[in-house]
Amino acid sequence: MAEKTKTMADDYQALREDLNNLRADVAALASDAVRSGRGRAGAAKQSATDEVRRRVEQLSSRLGEMTEQGRNQLESAERRIASNPWQTVAVVFGLGMLAGMILRWFRGGGEEDR
Numbered sequence: 001m002a003e004k005t006k007t008m009a010d011d012y013q014a015l016r017e018d019l020n021n022l023r024a025d026v027a028a029l030a031s032d033a034v035r036s037g038r039g040r041a042g043a044a045k046q047s048a049t050d051e052v053r054r055r056v057e058q059l060s061s062r063l064g065e066m067t068e069q070g071r072n073q074l075e076s077a078e079r080r081i082a083s084n085p086w087q088t089v090a091v092v093f094g095l096g097m098l099a100g101m102i103l104r105w106f107r108g109g110g111e112e113d114r
Contacts, residue, residue, distance in 0.1 A: 008070045012063070019059055026052050 029048045081088045 008066060008073075011066055015059055015063055015066075019056075022052070022055050022059075 026048055030045065
């Protein structure tokens with residue numbers, strides 16, 4: 001669950017970075033359009049505006065899908081935990097034991113136990 005949440009957070013951050021890159025690209029495109037002349041600038045601006053709208057819609061759609069997917073994953077995890085609380089406790093305990101053994105092994109404590 002934590003890994004999926006981390007993946008979703010990474011995806012969300014990637015979307016934010018893409019949006020920032022898109023803004024920079026649009027600014028550069030607008031600057032180039034102004035330099036190319038007034039006659040062509042209007043067409044370039046419209047083209048850029050259309051492209052920005054299209055990309056923003058794509059990003060918004062993807063963000064909405066990711067948000068919905070995250071909610072579904074969270075609800076699914078909550079249902080599993082609620083339906084099997086003792087199994088959840090056992091899994092968490094086992095993961096804690098495993099993490100403890102790995103940390104002990106990496107710190108060199110595993111050699112003393114042999």
